[in-house]
């Protein structure tokens with residue numbers, strides 16, 4: 543069996559889950575990838591931190607040990623725009639395939655990075671960057687390759703969905719529902735990117751580019767959920783609706799129109815069924831009709847599942 547060497551950047555929630563999942567399903571993954579997948583080095587910031595189930599001898603704080611060290615595939619699970627973007631660029635430029643879960647980097651520099659990957663004839667996998675475990679990138683890119691996508695309507699931020707669900711169910715104030723999400727580990731201490739809609743904006747940008755190509759984008763609306771009150775939920779309930787943070791994208795007159803913000807959804811709307819920190823996506827297409835996908839939008843193993851999907855696909859092709 544061939545051995546494919548993987549350099550891992552980051553070993554936090556998703557990185558740690560990735561290492562554990564690769565270990566847990568090792569023989570299945572070996573069969574499917576038709577190769578042995580071996581993690582050769584793991585970049586972290588803090589060598590002393592406790593990391594259950596991680597071979598400490600693989601840890602390093604030097605990125606060059608991971609990116610330059612004769613690896614075939616680099617998996618970037620650090621997050622943020624820098625230094626992640628530079629590491630991805632360096633890996634692609636030295637002809638390594640790259641897999642990333644980093645929506646921030648993709649929303650800001652995705653086009654450049656895809657171009658760089660094409661120039662060097664390597665792959666850039668990003669299934670885990672949008673909607674955690676839901677394989678929506680594959681559905682749009684492969685499953686719907688013969689279709690024209692008419693629109694995407696989705697719940698892509700689990701933190702906001704949890705907060706709005708809690709407010710609707712219990713009458714909680716926004717701040718209390720946010721604190722609850724933080725106590726459950728669903729929201730960062732600084733949840734600004736989630737509740738102000740930036741995270742959702744990044745994700746719908748990535749999906750829209752996949753579905754509609756490189757047209758200009760135009761924001762029709764870009765709002766967070768801070769201003770949603772318990773009274774808004776009561777009013778929605780009296781109309782048989784719920785309030786949810788919804789993103790959408792459609793092509794109109796040669797531009798991609800994007801929206802992010804709180805929206806009223808009738809209870810029978812497919813996205814009104816997305817509970818807690820889940821995600822959901824509705825795709826309207828010309829041939830396949832309507833497709834609805836639901837699943838875990840984040841979390842260690844759900845996100846690792848999507849990283850592994852890219853890894854097995856790339857490994858098979860090597």
Ligand SMILES: NC(=O)c1ccc[n+]([C@@H]2O[C@H](COP(=O)([O-])OP(=O)(O)OC[C@H]3O[C@@H](n4cnc5c(N)ncnc54)[C@H](OP(=O)(O)O)[C@@H]3O)[C@@H](O)[C@H]2O)c1
Nearest residue numbers: 552553554555556586587588619620621643644840841845
């Ligand atoms: N969490 C989720 O559920 C989820 C879901 C889908 C996608 N994502 C995306 O996945 C990526 C990783 O998220 P995460 O939640 O796993 O983050 P995390 O738990 O904060 O882990 C980040 C890891 O990267 C390392 N790191 C951070 N900055 C570094 C630097 N400058 N140099 C070297 N190492 C650095 C950290 O090292 P230390 O361990 O030493 O601190 C840590 O191991 C992000 O792009 C995120 O948007 C996350």
